[in-house]
Amino acid sequence: MSVTYTQAIRGSFFDITAVVETPLQLPDYARYIEDGLLLLNGGDIVSLQSWEAGRHLLADRSSVLDYRGKLIVPGFVDTHIHYPQTEMIAAYGEQLLEWLQQYTFPVESQYHCPQHSARMSAFFLHQLLSNGTTTALVFGTVHPESVDALFSAADRLGMRLIAGKVMMDRNAPDYLTETPEQSYQQTRELIERWHNHGRLSYALTPRFAPTSSPELLGKVQQLKEEYPDTWLHTHLSENPQEIEWVKSLFPDHNGYLDVYHQYQLTGRRSVFAHCIHLDEEEWDCLHATGSAVAFCPTSNLFLGSGLFNLKTCWEKGVKMGMGTDVGAGTTFSMLQTLGEAYKVGQLQRYRLAACEAFYHATLGGARALDLDSRIGSFTAGKEADFVVLDPAVSALQQMRFANSKDIWEKLFVLMTLGDDRNIAATWVNGQCVWQARSEEKAA
Ligand code: GUN
Ligand code: ZN
Structure with missing residues (x-):
């Protein structure tokens, strides 16, 4: 099977895939893929799946952008x-x-x-x-x-x-x-x-x-x-x-x-x-x-x-x-x-809870703006706006992250101790528009 894409990205991904009416529903729609593959076509999301399931789709493995060790969430x-x-x-x-x-x-x-x-x-x-x-x-x-x-x-x-x-x-x-x-x-x-x-x-x-x-x-x-x-x-x-x-x-x-x-x-x-x-x-x-x-x-x-x-x-x-x-x-x-x-x-x-907090900051916010059909998750067809998070950038964060037992605790530590130091890169419309430690490419 061949898929048209212009950019392939490997890393850990987290999103909430559906709008909910109560926070109790959130865990059902939370998606965490520890080793994932995101395919983009221009400014649009083609698919998000596990690396194992998706790697056969790649035309050229060497062109995959490797964000392993980072956590990628919707913008x-x-x-x-x-x-x-x-x-x-x-x-x-x-x-x-x-x-x-x-x-x-x-x-x-x-x-x-x-x-x-x-x-x-x-x-x-x-x-x-x-x-x-x-x-x-x-x-x-x-x-x-x-x-x-x-x-x-x-x-x-x-x-x-x-x-x-x-x-x-x-x-x-x-x-x-x-x-x-x-x-x-x-x-x-x-x-x-x-x-x-x-x-x-x-x-x-x-x-x-x-x-x-x-x-x-x-x-x-x-x-x-x-x-x-x-x-x-x-x-x-x-x-x-x-x-x-x-x-x-x-x-x-x-x-x-x-x-x-x-x-x-x-x-x-x-x-x-x-x-x-x-x-x-x-x-x-x-x-x-x-x-x-x-x-x-x-x-x-x-x-x-x-x-x-x-x-x-x-x-x-x-x-x-x-x-x-x-x-x-x-x-x-x-x-x-x-x-x-x-x-x-x-x-x-x-x-x-962290799951709820990240929902409000992504898909929930998109829904509040009546934009949930376009942004807020990695659903195929949505616009490719996302953030590459460096989950642990200080000695304190590294220590605390290492002793976090699961993704929920990691997200909670990130929202409690995190700030702009944790933003490794920001992508808008399928383009990297900001990267840590180098000035933004496109401003
Ligand atoms: N109410 C009216 N104007 C403002 C404003 O600029 N900031 C805030 N926080 N409240 C407002
Ligand atoms: Zn205001």
Whole structure:
């Protein structure tokens, strides 16, 4: 039997092969192949099987890329991040609303400048790739230039990326606000330019309810009706003062989520970041509308926002992905983000197993972004985005890895002790775009 392929890769592989409704199902769909063979055809996955079963398919054994000793997993999916906030990560002392005023808005003011936007886009994408993240849902700033720069850079790398310009028309400094009509026109132009361009997609990005007038939300709704296959990306129920503020700004609505829901901004491609303080009705509304949430543990802890309830999220059947939320989040590393998620679980007596954690960071995140038919596992026909992990790079990791009894313990050690040092290489669309100890090939 002959198979068409352009690249053969040998190594250990781990993925979760199906979307699940409860974490109890995860072990049934976890696939670990200690000595495996991945075949790619251009940017697509042809097959993943054991070396023994697949080696007869190889036309030329000498051309196999040998990653033995490494663990290869699907590329990480970051479901919530702000690229302009890269330069103010680790800003001291404030909780959400003061943090926005004091640190975030001044930094975001710089992105009217195409050169600054281009420089920071390149830096940001390098951070993602060197941390093994191959797809992200990204906030720009209010300036269209910010998004043009990011999409241009991601396009050159062949990354699957979803992004949008912030829409906001009140409760922010004048230098960052716009009229609803300007916001509509500029967003429309960006959608026409970038949505479905290669692997890029557009997300309508009203910052959050407090910076949105009813007129602006009406424009977002109009855009969603005109471009129904775009995404919707915003914040929801992150901080108690924020929630009270929303209630005072929108007294006719039945709570925070109801503001978005009444403008028909809930749905299968809607992603709400944080969702820490939801009531029962809000969880039910997220489920009923097929909306997704982004769990951002390092940000939620850093800003003192609260503890995301993963158990309720499963029970309510709400789609969830992991978000780093840089720059309120304190790392680009999905491994560190999973380690912090585990601790958030501990504080609520929820045991986040490694299998579940890696699911959220890969296929679960892909599902939250409505991309699970394209990315998130090594299923044949999917796009070839993956990370080559060096499982033990320090003396401590080597010692701990050596005395781990099985793949579950190894994955748990990796998410607890791991970080960007553990990323040996990152592949996007069938190309190696970043490698440790040498600068990335394609940025
Ligand atoms: N809510 C509104 N804007 C932001 C932001 O930039 N970061 C976070 N964490 N929450 C927000
Ligand atoms: Zn955010």
